[in-house]
Amino acid sequence: MASAYLTASSSTALGVPHPTLRCAMAGGLLSLEACLERCIPPEDLAEVKRILYGGEARKLNLPAAALSAAQERDFELQGYGFEAAPEQLRRPRIVRVGLVQNKIPLPTDTPVAVQVAALHRRIEEIVEVAALCGVNIICFQEAWTMPFAFCTREKLPWTEFAESAEDGPTTKFCQELAKKYNMVVVSPILERDEIHGGTLWNAAVVISNSGAVLGKSRKNHIPRIGDFNESTYYMEGNRGHPVFQTQFGTIAVNICYGRHHPLNWLMFSMNGAEIIFNPSATIGSLSESLWPIEARNAAIANHCFTCAINRVGTEYYKNAFTSGDGREAHHELGYFYGSSYVAAPDGSRTPGLSRVQDGLLVVEMDLNLCRQVSDKWNFKMTGRYEMYAEKLTEAVQPHFVPNIIQDYLPFGSYKRSW
Amino acid sequence: MASAYLTASSSTALGVPHPTLRCAMAGGLLSLEACLERCIPPEDLAEVKRILYGGEARKLNLPAAALSAAQERDFELQGYGFEAAPEQLRRPRIVRVGLVQNKIPLPTDTPVAVQVAALHRRIEEIVEVAALCGVNIICFQEAWTMPFAFCTREKLPWTEFAESAEDGPTTKFCQELAKKYNMVVVSPILERDEIHGGTLWNAAVVISNSGAVLGKSRKNHIPRIGDFNESTYYMEGNRGHPVFQTQFGTIAVNICYGRHHPLNWLMFSMNGAEIIFNPSATIGSLSESLWPIEARNAAIANHCFTCAINRVGTEYYKNAFTSGDGREAHHELGYFYGSSYVAAPDGSRTPGLSRVQDGLLVVEMDLNLCRQVSDKWNFKMTGRYEMYAEKLTEAVQPHFVPNIIQDYLPFGSYKRSW
Numbered sequence: 001m002a003s004a005y006l007t008a009s010s011s012t013a014l015g016v017p018h019p020t021l022r023c024a025m026a027g028g029l030l031s032l033e034a035c036l037e038r039c040i041p042p043e044d045l046a047e048v049k050r051i052l053y054g055g056e057a058r059k060l061n062l063p064a065a066a067l068s069a070a071q072e073r074d075f076e077l078q079g080y081g082f083e084a085a086p087e088q089l090r091r092p093r094i095v096r097v098g099l100v101q102n103k104i105p106l107p108t109d110t111p112v113a114v115q116v117a118a119l120h121r122r123i124e125e126i127v128e129v130a131a132l133c134g135v136n137i138i139c140f141q142e143a144w145t146m147p148f149a150f151c152t153r154e155k156l157p158w159t160e161f162a163e164s165a166e167d168g169p170t171t172k173f174c175q176e177l178a179k180k181y182n183m184v185v186v187s188p189i190l191e192r193d194e195i196h197g198g199t200l201w202n203a204a205v206v207i208s209n210s211g212a213v214l215g216k217s218r219k220n221h222i223p224r225i226g227d228f229n230e231s232t233y234y235m236e237g238n239r240g241h242p243v244f245q246t247q248f249g250t251i252a253v254n255i256c257y258g259r260h261h262p263l264n265w266l267m268f269s270m271n272g273a274e275i276i277f278n279p280s281a282t283i284g285s286l287s288e289s290l291w292p293i294e295a296r297n298a299a300i301a302n303h304c305f306t307c308a309i310n311r312v313g314t315e316y317y318k319n320a321f322t323s324g325d326g327r328e329a330h331h332e333l334g335y336f337y338g339s340s341y342v343a344a345p346d347g348s349r350t351p352g353l354s355r356v357q358d359g360l361l362v363v364e365m366d367l368n369l370c371r372q373v374s375d376k377w378n379f380k381m382t383g384r385y386e387m388y389a390e391k392l393t394e395a396v397q398p399h400f401v402p403n404i405i406q407d408y409l410p411f412g413s414y415k416r417s418w
Numbered sequence: 419m420a421s422a423y424l425t426a427s428s429s430t431a432l433g434v435p436h437p438t439l440r441c442a443m444a445g446g447l448l449s450l451e452a453c454l455e456r457c458i459p460p461e462d463l464a465e466v467k468r469i470l471y472g473g474e475a476r477k478l479n480l481p482a483a484a485l486s487a488a489q490e491r492d493f494e495l496q497g498y499g500f501e502a503a504p505e506q507l508r509r510p511r512i513v514r515v516g517l518v519q520n521k522i523p524l525p526t527d528t529p530v531a532v533q534v535a536a537l538h539r540r541i542e543e544i545v546e547v548a549a550l551c552g553v554n555i556i557c558f559q560e561a562w563t564m565p566f567a568f569c570t571r572e573k574l575p576w577t578e579f580a581e582s583a584e585d586g587p588t589t590k591f592c593q594e595l596a597k598k599y600n601m602v603v604v605s606p607i608l609e610r611d612e613i614h615g616g617t618l619w620n621a622a623v624v625i626s627n628s629g630a631v632l633g634k635s636r637k638n639h640i641p642r643i644g645d646f647n648e649s650t651y652y653m654e655g656n657r658g659h660p661v662f663q664t665q666f667g668t669i670a671v672n673i674c675y676g677r678h679h680p681l682n683w684l685m686f687s688m689n690g691a692e693i694i695f696n697p698s699a700t701i702g703s704l705s706e707s708l709w710p711i712e713a714r715n716a717a718i719a720n721h722c723f724t725c726a727i728n729r730v731g732t733e734y735y736k737n738a739f740t741s742g743d744g745r746e747a748h749h750e751l752g753y754f755y756g757s758s759y760v761a762a763p764d765g766s767r768t769p770g771l772s773r774v775q776d777g778l779l780v781v782e783m784d785l786n787l788c789r790q791v792s793d794k795w796n797f798k799m800t801g802r803y804e805m806y807a808e809k810l811t812e813a814v815q816p817h818f819v820p821n822i823i824q825d826y827l828p829f830g831s832y833k834r835s836w
Contacts, residue, residue, distance in 0.1 A: 029465045040457045047447045048454075054707035089788055113798050140761060194599075208825045215823045221800045245824045247563045260797050261804040262680030263718050270813045271820040289472035290718055290765040302681050304655070330566075347708040382639045384654065386814045388681040389533035391659070392807040395688045402689040405633045407626045 030340070033351035048302070054348025060364055066132035073125050075102070079133065080342070080350040082305075084366035093367040095248045096137035097275065097305075100126050100144075101340045102358040103313035108147045112160045116145050120173050126360050129157070131181040132156050133362045136209070136248040139186035142256050143202065143277040145170050146190060147315045151227035151333040154319065159233070162192035165205045165216045178212035184246045184271035186253055188279040190234075191216070200234040204253040206244045214244050219255035220264050226286055227323050227333050232235060240341060241267040249367050256280040259294045259308070262301065269302035272372045277307045283334030291339060292352075299343035303374035305365055313337040345373040366386060422519035428669060432525050435570030435628035447694040450757070472766025477502070478782055483509035484550035491543050493520070495775035497551065498760070498768040500723075502784035511785040515555035515723075516563075518544050519758045520776040522732035527566045530578045534563050538591050544778050549599040551780045554627070554666040557604035557727060560697040561673045562618065563588050564608060567644035569751040572737065577651070580610035583623045583634045597629035602664045604671055606651075606697040609634070618652040622671040622697060624662045637673035639683050643703055645751050646675070646739050647778050658681045659685035667785050677726070679713045680719065687720035692788045695725045702806045709757060710770075725782055730756040732777060765793040 029035055040048050049056050060079030084092065105118045123140060130138050142148075146161035163170050169300035173187040184207065190286025191203035202219035222230050239266070243252045252273035258264040259278045268276050278295050295308035314338055320329035339352035342363040353359035374380055394400055448452055458466050467474050478497030488495035502510065524534045543556060548556050556729045560566075564579035581588050590602040602625065609621035636655025640648050659682070661670045670691035674681040685696050698711050713726035731754055738747035760781040763769035771777035788817035792798055812818055 029469070032466060032469050035462050036797075038460065039462070040453065043429065044453050044457070048450060050448050051447070051706055052710070081473075096482065105670060137456050170517070207821075209827070212826070214825055221802065236800075240820045240821055240824050245822050247825055250822070257800070260719060260795070261801060262684065262715075263801070266680065267806065267809050267813070270809075272822055286467055287765075292470075292494065293711055293715050293718060293765065297680075297711050300676060302713060312598055327439060346707075347711065356659060370463050376643060377678070379801060380657045382642065382654075383679060383681070384639065385681075388685065389810040389814050391685050391688075392681075392803055395685070396804045396807050403658055404663050404668070404690055405624075407628070407632055407662050408630065408664055 079362040081364040084369035098138040265298035296343035497780040499782040502787035516548040516556035683716035714761035
């Protein structure tokens with residue numbers, strides 16, 4: 001196992017994993033959409049895309065300099081656009097959003113500061129390309145400055161990756177990027193909250209294109225599943241559902257496991273979010289068939305854009321750990337399958353980024369589409385939120401009586417099959 | 419138009435539409451899943467199914483008599499199964515559910531009583547096959563005894579299709595089926611509520627396998643979109659979110675447009691539903707790319723099974739009507755695309771029934787899977803419903819102040835692009 005750890009780690013160094021290894025680890029399919037494109041005959045492909053994805057996403061023409069830089073730096077670069085109808089009183093509100101997915105470039109036993117520096121460098125070279133593509137708002141993956149090490153249940157060195165949201169080195173780094181490129185930066189990190197007992201949070205820092213820290217959003221729902229032992233590191237967020245009215249649009253951040261909770265998306269939307277980012281870290285065996293469903297359902301249900309981001313690759317740890325599933329102790333959490341995508345309020349979506357490679361997804365959207373779809377489908381108008389506020393208030397009472405209508409069958413005739 | 423109306427109507431008589439016509443109307447694709455099966459090479463197909471559908475659904479071995487009867491009667495018959503892990507203290511709780519999708523067998527200008535009788539006959543011959551397949555609970559499509567005529571905005575003759583939920587002819591018909599086949603029957607109809615001023619409702623009657631009427635569930639959210647002019651016929655349901663504890667499992671009915679409202683699914687689940695039926699009537703141009711997402715997301719989010727049912731075909735009306743979209747007056751609402759399916763709490767799903775043909779989908783499920791998935795993913799435990807009860811109560815107040823953090827930029831530098 002130790003040799004597998006070393007081999008695999010070194011093979012992912014510098015973001016250039018061995019192609020065969022990475023295919024095997026990813027389950028063999030580099031991208032679902034690429035497979036459909038290759039296999040479905042042209043006469044059916046448009047119809048398959050309409051049913052599966054709400055139609056063919058418009059490809060953006062990205063600058064040649066950006067495309068060649070992405071290729072040199074070994075990351076995928078894709079661009080898509082969503083349109084809205086012209087209106088009389090509002091001009092189009094076009095914004096370009098960037099989603100970044102990446103592997104960790106260095107083995108997890110490299111010194112903490114060296115790992116952070118390498119991630120900063122990697123993100124810097126991706127953001128530079130995003131700027132060439134005219135990106136206005138960029139979001140990185142969950143806990144982007146570190147390996148997703150909570151599977152180990154070890155505290156050191158992993159808690160050393162935590163930083164102040166307001167003035168930690170990563171926030172300062174992002175402020176520089178924001179100013180340099182006139183870009184709003186959403187930076188999900190492990191937060192050390194010194195003024196509240198030094199507690200840890202899973203947070204996202206939102207930085208204005210002016211370079212100012214606008215605020216932060218904390219992960220509202222913490223998983224208790226498999227090796228996602230995060231609840232031993234930090235608690236459920238205590239900042240509610242803030243939205244950030246930036247120069248380019250009103251945005252919110254629903255971190256990772258919060259995508260499973262429809263009420264979480266709803267409250268961000270109630271507060272006015274038009275774009276909700278969902279920076280995540282999730283693995284294939286656990287969630288891959290849920291991945292295309294949940295963020296997209298949230299875009300539909302809340303008449304907004306959602307941006308689902310997942311990291312890529314397998315991260316190896318020196319000390320083996322068990323998983324509460326009877327398996328032998330092992331050195332990795334599982335395969336992070338990338339596949340980052342954007343869903344639009346009309347239910348359409350972009351193809352996903354690759355399952356195996358670092359990537360930047362550039363998506364142009366006209367935010368006017370949110371209100372247009374809302375006025376068409378009317379889910380907010382027909383939502384009956386007063387009723388649900390009451391029902392939910394009842395449902396959380398200790399003596400809640402569920403509305404159950406029980407079948408009456410004559411004595412002796414009620415055959416339970418269980 | 420009148421001749422198109424007559425031709426198309428007569429071509430759908432007896433449930434045997436002209437194949438070319440129906441292909442053209444359906445957009446050419448008979449079934450998304452059949453297309454994938456045909457086109458994706460075997461070495462990738464399993465992986466594509468894992469990502470798209472959560473894996474390969476187990477095919478049920480259905481009796482030869484059922485298969486040949488279905489073929490004779492010109493409807494598709496498919497069967498799939500979902501398993502759960504064995505437990506020590508609970509026996510498996512295996513139930514077989516049947517979903518029925520169908521065209522209207524007669525033109526819409528046939529006398530009301532004749533149309534209803536023809537639909538009763540059609541359903542009777544499908545339910546007989548369901549009984550051969552061991553179905554325990556069966557659900558028909560929304561407003562199954564009538565064309566989905568609300569697009570016309572005419573009251574007569576369409577309101578004549580309304581019946582008492584408790585003792586109308588359709589309920590009596592379903593009671594006979596329930597007793598004869600020892601089957602729970604979910605019968606969505608247009609309800610005439612005589613004891614409350616003769617108002618109409620869009621309701622589903624739930625009938626015990628003993629033949630007793632257990633109760634009814636009313637459509638909680640009424641669309642205001644396109645030609646779904648239902649809000650001029652009936653109001654939002656006033657019966658809350660009842661669940662029915664039948665001999666075979668605890669079920670609920672979320673009618674049609676309610677599938678767009680995550681809180682609606684949630685409250686059925688809070689009341690204990692393990693299977694939520696979603697009888698619907700929806701058309702391709704409007705919702706087809708939302709269809710695979712919403713009911714499946716609800717199964718995931720609520721740790722339950724969901725059963726999405728849609729009618730099939732195009733229904734023509736004698737009097738032309740406009741659609742509020744600038745188009746000329748026309749005679750049909752659009753193409754109902756069938757594609758009924760079942761989603762499981764683990765996020766996997768069955769393939770959909772055909773987009774063009776009547777069908778019966780038989781799905782065997784072990785209800786123990788609901789609690790097993792709940793204990794694994796813990797969405798209920800981590801749902802923070804107390805917080806959301808408070809937040810939602812605040813959000814519906816007239817003076818609700820959204821949680822907005824506004825960017826501050828020096829005077830003059832805040833360039834609104836809209």
